[in-house]
Amino acid sequence: MSSADANAISRLEVELGARSYPIYIGRGLLADSELLGKYVDAASAFVVSNETVAPLYLDQLVKTAGLDPARSVVLADGEQYKNIASMQKIFDAMIAGQCDRGTTILALGGGxxxxxxxxxxxxxxxxxxxxxxxxxxxxxxxxxxxxxxxxNHPLGKNMIGAFHQPGAVFIDTNTLDTLADREYRAGIAEVIKYGFIRDREFLQWLHENMARLLARDPDALRHAIMRSCACKAAVVADDETENGVRAILNFGHTFGHAIESATAYSALLHGEAVGLGMLMALDFCKRCGLIDAHDFESSRQLIEAAGLPVLLPHTVSSGKQLLRLMQHDKKVKRGRVRLVLLKSLGEAFITGEYSDELLEELLESYVSQV
Ligand SMILES: NC(=O)c1ccc[n+]([C@@H]2O[C@H](COP(=O)([O-])OP(=O)(O)OC[C@H]3O[C@@H](n4cnc5c(N)ncnc54)[C@H](O)[C@@H]3O)[C@@H](O)[C@H]2O)c1
Ligand SMILES: [Zn+2]
Incomplete structure (x- = not known):
């Protein structure tokens, strides 16, 4: 790929009938007034950002899209502020800014x-x-x-919410220049996830290009984001409201959520817990005879090469505790934890049929490594 390609803009489509929308990926999209102008009407836009991202990128977005800087709200930074009180702040600011049904909210920030x-x-x-x-x-x-x-609700993550598709997604990869390394690697865990669940060829590419990706090489980064978004878009198009196949996106997450919860969400970032959760899920697939020792070992090496943790935090002291927490996951159906497993690398499926004994053995083996 030439360096000229690195400056090109890629476009993907999330195919959802009347709710279809484009994803644009490129360097410097936040400075592209022509493109933004097609999706953002300056007079009706209202920006939601936070105190870390706004000082870095809000001025640029305001300038490029010709927005009124007063029509924005800057929230406190942190998962602990992802709550109803912050929603109230957004609504207060929107009402004060005389937003109406024709308003378009622009989300500028992380997840x-x-x-x-x-x-x-x-x-x-x-x-x-x-x-x-x-x-x-x-x-x-x-x-x-x-x-x-x-x-979030004090009693559970993402407990209050809605399905609501955006009108467009603008991925300006330049914004990653200011992202901390640890956050960046946590994002790579979700990138690798797409390889495991749906795209063996991409998995191979990740093996060959992890060093470039970690160095934030623009071509490598764009390719990784494209493949990831294409995979997510395809799964979402198949099952918008997660009645079935969309759940494969939770590969590594049932284990990961249990680890996050066992460590009170303080030891690991979400992506780090997912990296470790995928490792445990892959190990479980090996123990169940779904993948062989070679595929497991190369997968473990990929997760490790991404700089993601492969050992549980010290504070996780019992396999039984992890099992209990896994049983509280949202994916439980009629008391049985449904797991996303792999038939082979690049092909996920969802099942409640597996040996509890093997699962307990797996969890104990990870706890005993600590
Ligand atoms: N809706 C979904 O489908 C979905 C999927 C996965 C995760 N999530 C949610 O996403 C959230 C996690 O998102 P996240 O990992 O982006 O965390 P985040 O939004 O907290 O961002 C991580 C940190 O990076 C900072 N930051 C953001 N952009 C930056 C930049 N360009 N430069 C420097 N710093 C920057 C943020 O202010 C924050 O401190 C969780 O709440 C999770 O539940 C939602
Ligand atoms: Zn995740």
């Missing part, structure tokens, strides 16, 4: 901002349009696409 801005768009005057400007790798490859929006 936390995107989920809240999207939920505000689903609710405000029974629903307004919104456009995503994701600025973390995780948001660019995962949360900005697919229309899941919402906030």
């Amino acid at each position: 936390v901002v995107g989920d809240m801005a999207g939920f505000a768009a689903a609710c405000y005057q029974r629903g307004v349009r919104f456009v995503q400007f994701p600025t973390t790798l995780l948001a660019q490859v995962d949360s900005s696409v697919g229309g899941k929006t919402g906030v």
